[in-house]
Amino acid sequence: MTVLTRVIARLLLPSTLITAIAVLVKGYGDVGDGFSAAVIAAFGVLLQYVAFGHRAAARALPLRAMPAVSFAGLLLALLVTFGPVLRGQAPLAHSPAPGADVIYLGTLELHTALVFDLGVFLLVFGFAVGAIDLIAGATDRERGQGPL
Amino acid sequence: MTVLLPLLLALGAAPVVLVAGVLGARPAAWASIVMAALACGATLWGRWAGGGALDVAWAPSWGLRLTFALDGLAVLYALLATGIGVAVLLYSARYLPLHLEHQGRPARDAIRFYALIVLFMGAMVGLVMAQDLLLIFVFWDLTAIASYYLIGYDRHKAESRAAALMALLVTGISAVLLLIGLLLLQALYGTFALPAIVERATPGPAQTLAAGLIAAGALVKSAQVPAHFWLPRAMAAPTPVSAYLHSAAMVAAGVFLLGRIYPLLRLSPFLLDLLLVVGLLSMIFGSVLALTRDVLKQILAYSTIAQYGYVVVMLSLGTSAGVVGAAFYVIAHALAKSALFLTAGTVTEVTGEDRLSRLGGQWRGLPVLAAASGVAAAGLGALPLTIGFFKDELFFKAALERGWPFAALATLGAALTLAYVWHFWSGIFLGPLRGEAGRPPLPLVAPIVALGLLVAVGGVAVAPAADLAEAAGRVAFADLQPVEPAYHLDARPENLLALATYALAATIIAARPRWFRLAAATARLGERVGPERWYAAGLVRLNRSSRALLALEVRDLRSRIATVLVPTAVLVAIGLWATPTEGAFRVGRITVTDLPTVLGLLLAAVGALVATVPRRPLTLILALSSVGYSLAAVFAFLGAPDVALVAVLIETILTLLFLGVLALFPAELLKDQAVGPAPRPSLRWRNVGVGLGAGAFAFAVGWATLSQPAAQESVAVQHIRLTPAAHAKDVVTAILADFRGLDTMGEITVIAIALLGIAALLGRRERPMASDERRATSDERASGEEKRRREGR
Numbered sequence: 001m002t003v004l005t006r007v008i009a010r011l012l013l014p015s016t017l018i019t020a021i022a023v024l025v026k027g028y029g030d031v032g033d034g035f036s037a038a039v040i041a042a043f044g045v046l047l048q049y050v051a052f053g054h055r056a057a058a059r060a061l062p063l064r065a066m067p068a069v070s071f072a073g074l075l076l077a078l079l080v081t082f083g084p085v086l087r088g089q090a091p092l093a094h095s096p097a098p099g100a101d102v103i104y105l106g107t108l109e110l111h112t113a114l115v116f117d118l119g120v121f122l123l124v125f126g127f128a129v130g131a132i133d134l135i136a137g138a139t140d141r142e143r144g145q146g147p148l
Numbered sequence: 149m150t151v152l153l154p155l156l157l158a159l160g161a162a163p164v165v166l167v168a169g170v171l172g173a174r175p176a177a178w179a180s181i182v183m184a185a186l187a188c189g190a191t192l193w194g195r196w197a198g199g200g201a202l203d204v205a206w207a208p209s210w211g212l213r214l215t216f217a218l219d220g221l222a223v224l225y226a227l228l229a230t231g232i233g234v235a236v237l238l239y240s241a242r243y244l245p246l247h248l249e250h251q252g253r254p255a256r257d258a259i260r261f262y263a264l265i266v267l268f269m270g271a272m273v274g275l276v277m278a279q280d281l282l283l284i285f286v287f288w289d290l291t292a293i294a295s296y297y298l299i300g301y302d303r304h305k306a307e308s309r310a311a312a313l314m315a316l317l318v319t320g321i322s323a324v325l326l327l328i329g330l331l332l333l334q335a336l337y338g339t340f341a342l343p344a345i346v347e348r349a350t351p352g353p354a355q356t357l358a359a360g361l362i363a364a365g366a367l368v369k370s371a372q373v374p375a376h377f378w379l380p381r382a383m384a385a386p387t388p389v390s391a392y393l394h395s396a397a398m399v400a401a402g403v404f405l406l407g408r409i410y411p412l413l414r415l416s417p418f419l420l421d422l423l424l425v426v427g428l429l430s431m432i433f434g435s436v437l438a439l440t441r442d443v444l445k446q447i448l449a450y451s452t453i454a455q456y457g458y459v460v461v462m463l464s465l466g467t468s469a470g471v472v473g474a475a476f477y478v479i480a481h482a483l484a485k486s487a488l489f490l491t492a493g494t495v496t497e498v499t500g501e502d503r504l505s506r507l508g509g510q511w512r513g514l515p516v517l518a519a520a521s522g523v524a525a526a527g528l529g530a531l532p533l534t535i536g537f538f539k540d541e542l543f544f545k546a547a548l549e550r551g552w553p554f555a556a557l558a559t560l561g562a563a564l565t566l567a568y569v570w571h572f573w574s575g576i577f578l579g580p581l582r583g584e585a586g587r588p589p590l591p592l593v594a595p596i597v598a599l600g601l602l603v604a605v606g607g608v609a610v611a612p613a614a615d616l617a618e619a620a621g622r623v624a625f626a627d628l629q630p631v632e633p634a635y636h637l638d639a640r641p642e643n644l645l646a647l648a649t650y651a652l653a654a655t656i657i658a659a660r661p662r663w664f665r666l667a668a669a670t671a672r673l674g675e676r677v678g679p680e681r682w683y684a685a686g687l688v689r690l691n692r693s694s695r696a697l698l699a700l701e702v703r704d705l706r707s708r709i710a711t712v713l714v715p716t717a718v719l720v721a722i723g724l725w726a727t728p729t730e731g732a733f734r735v736g737r738i739t740v741t742d743l744p745t746v747l748g749l750l751l752a753a754v755g756a757l758v759a760t761v762p763r764r765p766l767t768l769i770l771a772l773s774s775v776g777y778s779l780a781a782v783f784a785f786l787g788a789p790d791v792a793l794v795a796v797l798i799e800t801i802l803t804l805l806f807l808g809v810l811a812l813f814p815a816e817l818l819k820d821q822a823v824g825p826a827p828r829p830s831l832r833w834r835n836v837g838v839g840l841g842a843g844a845f846a847f848a849v850g851w852a853t854l855s856q857p858a859a860q861e862s863v864a865v866q867h868i869r870l871t872p873a874a875h876a877k878d879v880v881t882a883i884l885a886d887f888r889g890l891d892t893m894g895e896i897t898v899i900a901i902a903l904l905g906i907a908a909l910l911g912r913r914e915r916p917m918a919s920d921e922r923r924a925t926s927d928e929r930a931s932g933e934e935k936r937r938r939e940g941r
Contacts, residue, residue: 113876135808
């Protein structure tokens, strides 16, 4: 990989992540949702793989935590889904309820559906990066480079 | 409060023990003892305060409630689970360190043991208090899981692991029967609340079936014939586990459940008769086999089968004396049997022998143990002045109420019991001295003495135990006649039967050489053709068929896909043939504005065709991804930016994943695939045929679907209308996170499971290593670190 690729890859990581977050929080008003945001963010990380190789990328980024991120996302989504059941509502009954007032944070509406989407985001992001990390690690071992 | 306190103490014990385990194994042991004692005290207090009930709605929209009650039945079994638990845990606190030391395992392994025992205790207390069918099932399975880990505690032994798996499979499969029975009851009476079901229940075939299924699950848990074989195997567990699970807790759960659903069982005389047969068979077979065993714990295991056979017989006799007697029997048996199990553990610990043929005359070295376990043995054998006498008094009374043949069978069973108890106790403690005995530590004797004392006290003052049993019987049997066990010094039939029992037992013991061959032959016959063989054969069959199925599936990817595509095509063809086709296939018009869409679709079609040609994997992947990108473009042209975005992203990441996986394959294999010989022509034509057929029918369905626009307001329109109310402006996101959120939930769960699967397949493998191998690796690691440090310098 040329120096140019590396520089661009490094520069693209923050901007990809910001794009992903934008897609996530704007999901309710515009194109995109937690899933797309997660995949976009995953691309940012994967670009580091392509540019720097698996080992260097794994050293620079907290890749070990990816399965944990994934399961944190699952827990978050489960919480939003079955939390209302404990309060005697239907599963996934979001609050504020339809028609009720929403708290605004700038133009961002605070809504539990957003938390659910955040769960989806974490899960898919953890899955995409974690799966590719596992595959890359296995590839390294296959080629006899041994584990990190 | 009376309900909540014992329940919380019992269920909270396992976490408390684990927290105490941070400090070490000893604090964990003490924490477990204290928690069990507190739970036992709380149960006693709850009984003194008159019991109570707890009803909390935790998911009212689904009709799920947490209902618990501390009734007579619950008090009895909760006291057994916690009280015997204290004795067993006291014993374990000394036994377990010795046990681990013998096996060269670290002392910290004991923490897991204590936590599992109290987890079991908590599950048991929860089970006996639960008044809701679903709760009963949850706690029932929790006991099975805890018992799996407890029986397989010595996990380095293949025998223990096999025994644990057998216990889990046998009781787990029967738990499915139980679940079906419970759901059937819910379907019949529209509620999961057991008291309401008991009120509404009416005799009928469906009710009989439901009660029968539940009873089947209960009988397997109580190790009744023909599902008894898991219990002797489970003796591979450490002795305290056997003393707890196989005298007072796990096997007792079965008869507890029979007591719990007794009002339902009573509605069907047929069911009670069936139970009677099972109980009698277990009683006779268990006793006869116990007489032939040589290993101490095996004698006790078969004895447990026989003793719970008694309880089942008493319950199914269907009289007041029987129901109260069954409850009383459980108390007497639990006290005596746990003491005998612990005796077996201590004797084995101090002599190193676990067979009667290598033991004898131990009373010289172990006089206190001999006396204490002698009292317990007398209790099991129903001698006077022990609590056991009354259990047989009630047993005879119940049998006599039913008729003389039953009384005769009861006498035979009681005599066999006395005979094998003698066989066990005299074999260890009497006769010529065999086996070198060291001095047992105090904690390995004290719990046995305490249990023996209880057996003796119960033989003098029977009222407390009798009250407990009567309160338990009242739950099962609403119109209970008071039954008062007591000594009567007269010639009433019960006393005569007891005397006959002693005489018969003496004869059996004296005539041992005469019948021993016959009994041993029966045991061998049972081993050869018995239910354990069926179980093993069934397991082997199951394994073989699963392997065959797997081989069929992984043999050839193309045939695997064909097995999905061909039936689909056939089903679609049947559907098309059955529905009227008039107006189903219409050809619309294409205007200039559709041009981009058409172009995109054409590109996709070309990509799909191209994908059938190349044999190099890389080309194939790129061709496939071009199909995906073209379709994404089509979605964008059709005004579906959300879908287009997701399609592009998915296509990209799938392509990357494909390429990554491709890198895992050996290069030669990929080369072979690319330049190797082409598949046989017959196979090639088959593949083409399958592809064309499936494609044609998919095309037909797609066409037919698109030809008929939905007439009424579609779900889509409804979703669009509702979107603003859901505080959203983007319909797709609102659908994913709100309207169809449960679907999303299910899908992301699948993703999480897929990640688990990938991690299991590709993750860093940690193979269990032998200890010296592990040491070698850690040495290597240490030297590697040193090297690195030196290099760093």
